[in-house]
Amino acid sequence: MQQTVPNQFLFLNEVKFAVFVLEVCEDGLPRYLMVNKEWVRATNIDPKDAIGKTALELFGGANGQRGLDQHLRAIAKREEITYDVTLPFKNRMANITTTLAPVFDADGTLSHLVATSKDVTSERERDQAIEFNKIAIEKAEEASKSKERFLANMSHEIRTPMNGILGMSELLSETKLDPQQRVLSDTIHNSANALLEIINDVLDFSKIQADKISLHNEPFSLRGLAKEICTLLGLHADAKQIGLELSYADSVPSRFFGDANRLRQVLLNLIGNAVKFTSIGQITVGVTYDHDDHRLPLQIQVTDTGVGIEHTKQDAIFSAFEQVDRPNHSDQDGTGLGLAITKALVERMGGEITVSSRLGEGATFVVSLPLKPTEKSVDHASDQLPIANIGPTRTGVRKQTAEIPAAPVPQSAELRGLRILVAEDNMTNQLVVRKMLERTGAEMRFAQNGQQAIEAFVEDGCDVILMDLSMPVMGGLDATRYIRQIEQQRSLKVCKIIALTANAQPSDAAACLAAGMDEFLSKPFRKNDLLSTLRA
The missing domain is CATH 3.30.450.20 (PAS domain)
Known part of the structure; x- marks a missing residue:
């Protein structure tokens, strides 16, 4: 046509x-x-x-x-x-x-x-691709959240029985034991502490992967931090009869602006590894500052005389779950996450980490950071930090170093007459608290859940409440809010409420403080930490 x-x-x-x-x-x-x-x-x-x-x-x-x-x-x-x-x-x-x-x-x-x-084929394909990517991102985010929830739940479920293991083994160590019993008790305690470190590593690595690690920058004393860690780990070095020396010249600035807790984690990993893999010789920790280097002026160098790392394996040590075989060294415990976490933290702070080593001749790790000194940079008098006061760690709560027993807190009549209400549904953890405090003279009552804790508080009152978070009927956060309301309505004296929980994340600590709690202790907790918190 x-x-x-x-x-x-x-x-x-x-x-x-x-x-x-x-x-x-x-x-x-x-x-x-x-x-x-x-x-x-x-x-x-x-x-x-x-x-x-x-x-x-x-x-x-x-x-x-x-x-x-x-x-x-x-x-x-x-x-x-x-x-x-x-x-x-x-x-x-x-x-x-x-x-x-x-x-x-x-x-x-x-x-x-x-x-x-x-x-409109291209537009439709683009829209479909956008929608597909959106769905994929949503699924990935949900998977990440599910993983976080799973890890948090597993952390909680593991920490609860571990509180019983570590608490009871610590109490056992205070009794009269023969040498063989002492070895068995210490082995239980140290093994449980190693498991706790694994849990912390996995949680840390998970947060790093999910980009959930945040930095809290403020002025701090690097000189004091380095002395603190070297003193702490020096006990391990002394036990192995190896030297641990800190080289920090007076001309190097002392105070910097940065995240002291994350840097503490980096140094504990690096110096701790050096002690772990060195049997003979010495470990040297050196801190230098190059005012002419405008990119990475601060350098922290950790050198050991240990077994060393084969050249072809040096990149692998910073990968997740990688553990390089060390000749004649059988101590391969841990997750293989320590250096992966260290590298991620250093890079998050804008720095770099390198390693140089020869097999059988030790290793040198160098951390280079863009930290700038504060105006008050050479204040040596303020650098003497008490070793016991380590402060917040990776979880945002006080850390317990089980393998380095602290001196016992005198159990005097200072707590005598102190009325303590323990809100805890786990019978083992009730027993741990009871045994830790039974010689202090404190009066203890126990509640199985938050509702019972409120009823006990209203009926008889108390001076301190040790409050678990996850309990049946009513959790610790809601119970705390109700108690604070009752205090206001009745013009009562404010009762000290201490969170005693297996929820160990910084967000958990923040939620406790927001609900009206005064202190936060994560399980497993040490006896000294509990007593110190009660006496504060």
């Missing part, structure tokens, strides 16, 4: 988007009367093959039928419509959006339909 187009449609050939004109024939069917050059380019269909045909005859199948149905719908509605259809264009299936506009004769008869079509 020859393409004979009314003059009013001829200009459509110059339009830069696909256009076609349908003529409403005597049988009522809309047939192709004209297609412009852009339509021909897009469809790769010869106009001679289109003219005189319906959409069904031209394209066939379900999509051809859909096109014809839409054309008939436009005729019936006698108004502009838009529809989508998928058609074979140039050996591909294309998503086409078409708008049909009716054209009427002078007497009002609908004679033609003028259609503009747009290939």
Whole structure:
């Protein structure tokens, strides 16, 4: 059929988007009367093959039928419509959006339909890709949250029985034991503490992977921090009869602005590893500062005379779950996460960490950081930090170093008459608290849940409440809020509330303080920490 187009449609050939004109024939069917050059380019269909045909005859199948149905719908509605259809264009299936506009004769008869079509395949594919990515991101975020919830729950469930193990082994060590019993007791205690370190490492690494590690920058004494850690780990070095020396010149600034707790974690890992893998010789910790280096002026170097690391394995030691074989060294306990966490923390602080080593000749780790000294940079008098006051650690709570027993706190009559209410549903943990405090003279009562704790507080009052968080009926946070309300309503003296919980994350500590608690101790806790908190 020859393409004979009314003059009013001829200009459509110059339009830069696909256009076609349908003529409403005597049988009522809309047939192709004209297609412009852009339509021909897009469809790769010869106009001679289109003219005189319906959409069904031209394209066939379900999509051809859909096109014809839409054309008939436009005729019936006698108004502009838009529809989508998928058609074979140039050996591909294309998503086409078409708008049909009716054209009427002078007497009002609908004679033609003028259609503009747009290939939206790329847009649809882009939208689908965006939607797919959105769904994938949501699934990944949900998976990450599920992993965090799982790890947090597992941490809680493990810490609860570990509090019984560590608490009882500590109490056992205070009794009269023969040498063999002492070895067995210490082994239980140290093994449980090693398990706790593994839990902390896994939680730390999980937070680093999820980019949940935040830095809390403030002025701190690096000189004091380095002395503190070297004194602490020097006890281990002394036990192995190896030296541990700190080289920190007076000319090097003392005080810096940064996250002291994260840097403490880095130094504990590096110096602790040096002690672990050195049997003969010495470990040297050196701190230098180059005022002319505007990128990474601060350097902390840890050098040991240990077994060393094979050159081909030096990159692998910073990978997660990697443990390099050390010749003649069987101490391979741990997760293999320590150096991976260290590297991630250093890089998060904007720094770099490198290692140089030769097998059998020791290793040197160098941490380079962009930390700047504060104005008060050489205040040596304030650098003498008490070793016992380690402060917040990776979990934001006081850390217990089980393998380095602290001196016992004198159990004097200082706690005599102190009325303590223990809200704890776990019977083992109740027993741990009871045994830790039974010789202090304190009066103890126990509640199985938060509701019972409120009732006991209202009935008899108390001076201190040791409050677990996860309990049946009512948890510790809600119980604390109710108690604070009661105190305000009745103008009561404020009772000291101490969180004693296996929920060990910084967010848990923040939630406890926000609910009205005064102190936060995470399980497993040491006897000295509990006594110190009660006596504060």
